[in-house]
Amino acid sequence: MDTITKNEMQTILSIVKSPEMMYNANNLAKVLEITSMGTLKILKKLEQELILKSKQIGKARIYRINLDDDYSKNYINLLLSREALHSSPQIKRWASELKKIKHADLIILFGSVLDKKEPNDIDVLFVTEQKNFKKLKDEIKELNQINVKNVHPVYQSKEDLILNIKEKDKVILNAIKGIFIKGENNFLEVYDESRKE
Numbered sequence: 001m002d003t004i005t006k007n008e009m010q011t012i013l014s015i016v017k018s019p020e021m022m023y024n025a026n027n028l029a030k031v032l033e034i035t036s037m038g039t040l041k042i043l044k045k046l047e048q049e050l051i052l053k054s055k056q057i058g059k060a061r062i063y064r065i066n067l068d069d070d071y072s073k074n075y076i077n078l079l080l081s082r083e084a085l086h087s088s089p090q091i092k093r094w095a096s097e098l099k100k101i102k103h104a105d106l107i108i109l110f111g112s113v114l115d116k117k118e119p120n121d122i123d124v125l126f127v128t129e130q131k132n133f134k135k136l137k138d139e140i141k142e143l144n145q146i147n148v149k150n151v152h153p154v155y156q157s158k159e160d161l162i163l164n165i166k167e168k169d170k171v172i173l174n175a176i177k178g179i180f181i182k183g184e185n186n187f188l189e190v191y192d193e194s195r196k197e
Contacts, residue, residue: 013080107181
């Protein structure tokens with residue numbers, strides 16, 4: 001891929017962070033706040049470069065992330081990581097703190113910390129296996145003892161996350177639109193599973 005534009009990055013991130021949506025050029029144009037023709041041009045370019053794949057459903061062409069291609073998966077992981085790297089100092093600070101957590105397979109920072117200067121608490125989605133749950137809770141307790149703001153955890157197993165995305169749980173759908181701190185590749189597996197019938 002040559003250079004990627006801001007709208008192309010936003011297209012990919014919008015699709016990957018909204019597995020509950022069936023995006024076509026028209027409804028994605030509203031998210032990107034550009035014309036449907038401009039959006040269609042972006043979608044076709046990303047499909048040609050194997051980042052996206054499409055499927056005809058009725059009169060609409062629906063686009064989703066292409067997880068059959070390693071290049072595509074690596075590229076999306078890079079974009080998710082890059083988002084945290086290029087975020088506000090407050091988000092970077094919390095990303096640094098949260099990266100210390102060892103017993104979570106996926107960590108997503110979401111909620112008021114993303115857009116408030118002084119959030120009440122720090123909302124974080126943690127995905128872990130049952131065997132690591134107690135250790136993860138201990139790590140968060142320790143983190144809360146040394147920080148002024150408390151981490152407000154939302155715990156999920158991988159299976160819970162897939163099910164909650166399929167059932168369109170509002171808290172979970174909001175959380176996955178946040179900033180990925182750890183486990184981008186694990187999320188792509190969840191994305192893929194949540195899209196299956």
